[in-house]
């Protein structure tokens with residue numbers, strides 16, 4: 001079983017502790033959903049895992065072997081889809097695909113995705129938000145990385161795009177271990193296999209939607 005485990009992640013910004021000995025793990029075949037209120041530290045945790053933000057402390061194990069976030073990024077264990085646009089806006093979709101994938105099979109998986117095939121001639125700047133988000137996810141999820149971090153894939157996109165994205169995530173779920181964070185909790189709950197919430201720097205397990213009330217994320221369900 002391929003598993004990504006993090007233990008005792010600690011992160012402070014000045015005197016403010018955002019992550020307080022956070023411990024979690026995700027295995028191939030699982031989608032771990034991370035909830036939490038604005039500013040609680042979800043993106044901070046994903047950036048730390050991808051090695052673009054330094055933690056005060058982190059123990060990272062990939063398949064039981066101790067490693068570092070930077071090494072995991074460089075050896076293509078972990079892929080990361082950030083919250084903000086990251087693709088070159090003046091490039092066409094069809095030119096971006098080979099930039100990310102030299103492997104023909106991986107290129108084809110993106111090129112021949114039925115929805116992406118309908119806009120490969122367009123520049124990224126010409127895509128709708130939903131098209132761009134779907135392209136970003138499919139582009140990076142069709143990779144050899146066994147673990148994938150996705151920050152807010154559903155935010156601000158229309159219902160039809162959300163359905164398409166959920167369908168895609170369900171189709172790749174058995175091939176990867178995925179950590180996803182988003183405030184569209186109903187959509188996330190449809191695809192997730194495990195659910196946790198970050199509150200006051202600590203991780204709590206969620207088993208029902210009502211637990212989101214318990215940790216002050218919702219007022220009613």
Ligand SMILES: Nc1ncnc2c1ncn2[C@@H]1O[C@H](COP(=O)(O)OP(=O)(O)OP(=O)(O)O)[C@@H](O)[C@H]1O
Pocket residue numbers: 013018036037038039040041042043044045
């Ligand atoms: N570089 C930084 N310097 C100082 N404080 C920071 C920095 N980056 C993040 N923070 C603070 O850390 C906290 C966690 O931010 P983070 O972006 O991880 O929250 P989040 O849970 O992803 O929020 P949202 O749901 O709004 O995306 C916030 O209070 C934020 O202001």
